[in-house]
Amino acid sequence: MRRMDKQAIAAIEAILKRGNDAKVRRKGKSVVVIEVNETIRYSPPPIGAGEGQ
Numbered sequence: 001m002r003r004m005d006k007q008a009i010a011a012i013e014a015i016l017k018r019g020n021d022a023k024v025r026r027k028g029k030s031v032v033v034i035e036v037n038e039t040i041r042y043s044p045p046p047i048g049a050g051e052g053q
Contacts, residue, residue: 012024021036
């Protein structure tokens, strides 16, 4: 398998510095770097003691 080039490694490091996750996928003989940015839109209030099921 081919090694990643310096541009791919630099892209991954930049993504990680921003606090996001990076996915690396193979596409033919090259690699694709994908930035994964998940945003929490809603978070329910925490369940207290004695509450819930």
